[in-house]
Amino acid sequence: MTADDSFGRLDDDDYPAYTMGRAAEMLGTTQSFLRAIGEARLITPLRSEGGHRRYSRYQLRIAARARELVDQGTAIEAACRIVILEDQLEEAQRINAEYRRAAESANPTAAA
Numbered sequence: 001m002t003a004d005d006s007f008g009r010l011d012d013d014d015y016p017a018y019t020m021g022r023a024a025e026m027l028g029t030t031q032s033f034l035r036a037i038g039e040a041r042l043i044t045p046l047r048s049e050g051g052h053r054r055y056s057r058y059q060l061r062i063a064a065r066a067r068e069l070v071d072q073g074t075a076i077e078a079a080c081r082i083v084i085l086e087d088q089l090e091e092a093q094r095i096n097a098e099y100r101r102a103a104e105s106a107n108p109t110a111a112a
Contacts, residue, residue, distance in 0.1 A: 016054035042080040
C-alpha cells in the first residue's frame with residue numbers, strides 16, 4: 001500500500017488507523033479496558049504486521065459506548081452485551097426501513 005492509498009482510507013470508518021495507545025488516549029480509558037472488551041468479543045481489533053492491535057473509528061465508537069455504560073456502573077460483560085444488542089437493533093431497524101421503502105416504491109398506491 002502506498003502513502004496515497006493510505007490517505008484515501010482515512011475517511012473509511014472500518015480502516016484500522018489507531019494504535020492501542022492512541023485509541024485508549026482518545027477514549028480517555030486504559031489499554032487494559034480495550035483488551036477487556038476485546039476478550040468479551042465486543043470488538044476484534046486488526047493486528048499490524050508486528051502483531052500490534054489497531055482500531056478503526058467504528059470500533060472506537062463502540063468502545064466509547066461500552067465505556068459510558070461501565071462508567072455508569074454496569075459490569076463490563078453486561079455493557080458489552082448491551083452494546084452488541086443496541087448495534088443489532090440499529091441494523092434491524094435500518095433493514096426494516098429499506099424493506100419499507102422498497103415496498104412503498106413497488107406499490108405507491110398502498111402508501112397513500
